[in-house]
Amino acid sequence: xxxxxxxxxxxxxxxxxxxxxxxxxxxxxxxxxxxxxxxxxxxxxxxxxxxxxxxxxxxxxxxxxxxxxxxxxxxxxxxxxxxxxxxxxxxxxxxxxxxxxxxxxxxxxxxxxxxxxxxxxxxxxxxxxxxxxxxxxxxxxxxxxxxxxxxxxxxxxxxxxxxxxxxxxxxxxxxxxxxxxxxxxxxxxxxxxxxxxxxxxxxxxxxxxxxxxxxxxxxxxxxxxxxxxxxxxxxxxxxxxxxxxxxxxxxxxxxxxxxxxxxxx
Numbered sequence: 430x431x432x433x434x435x436x437x438x439x440x441x442x443x444x445x446x447x448x449x450x451x452x453x454x455x456x457x458x459x460x461x462x463x464x465x466x467x468x469x470x471x472x473x474x475x476x477x478x479x480x481x482x483x484x485x486x487x488x489x490x491x492x493x494x495x496x497x498x499x500x501x502x503x504x505x506x507x508x509x510x511x512x513x514x515x516x517x518x519x520x521x522x523x524x525x526x527x528x529x530x531x532x533x534x535x536x537x538x539x540x541x542x543x544x545x546x547x548x549x550x551x552x553x554x555x556x557x558x559x560x561x562x563x564x565x566x567x568x569x570x571x572x573x574x575x576x577x578x579x580x581x582x583x584x585x586x587x588x589x590x591x592x593x594x595x596x597x598x599x600x601x602x603x604x605x606x607x608x609x610x611x612x613x614x615x616x617x618x619x620x621x622x623x624x625x626x627x628x629x630x631x632x633x634x635x636x637x638x639x640x641x642x643x644x645x646x647x648x649x650x651x652x653x654x655x656x657x658x659x660x661x662x663x664x665x666x667x668x669x670x671x672x673x674x675x676x677x678x679x680x681x682x683x684x685x686x687x688x689x690x691x692x693x694x
Contacts, residue, residue: 445629451500462652475643476633483652484633519590525582529575560588637673655679
């Protein structure tokens with residue numbers, strides 16, 4: 430079962446996320462296998478790996494919505510899923526979480542009221558205006574969400590996650606299916622959020638060129654962490670030109686090590 434030994438907040442210098450011996454089992458399959466890693470505060474950490482490697486499961490564990498999690502998983506100094514983390518974490522799933530029959534502004538006002546019911550109506554309106562500007566949707570504020578493009582709907586979900594200025598943003602493949610210009614603009618926004626607000630971002634992707642945009646990387650394959658390092662360090666360590674080449678090198682290393690282990694049994 431999950432280790433809930435951390436009853437008090439860690440000091441600010443501690444990692445935003447710390448995992449030790451983290452495992453997740455879903456049905457007969459072990460999805461995450463003995464993970465150990467940290468996510469530093471105030472930076473963009475990329476969670477990269479092929480589809481089906483466990484990225485979404487790990488993100489659900491971090492935000493506290495994944496069942497059958499064992500090991501230690503501390504988030505912002507609290508055990509993952511602790512009630513106090515609800516307003517400190519913003520989470521964007523792969524499928525946009527918006528109501529099609531509401532306008533963009535109505536969606537944001539609804540979620541703002543849920544996230545912080547203690548705020549005044551004026552404060553909530555300011556929050557909504559701020560996040561609309563952040564994701565460049567001010568001109569579409571009164572459009573029905575159901576009439577938006579896929580990229581615009583993704584930006585509404587991101588705006589919801591930005592309400593209340595969360596300390597940790599967990600974004601599950603937020604740029605998938607978007608055109609290159611919008612992808613570039615969103616990555617600029619992610620860097621602005623980290624730099625100007627000191628927020629921590631954990632962003633998953635299966636597109637390796639996005640790894641170059643991150644301060645730090647967690648490379649995953651088949652439920653395991655292959656590497657936890659900076660892009661430069663990974664390229665240097667594997668004598669590779671790109672992070673994609675470094676990833677493939679690490680995959681080959683892991684495969685060879687597994688094969689050698691089998692032959693010695």
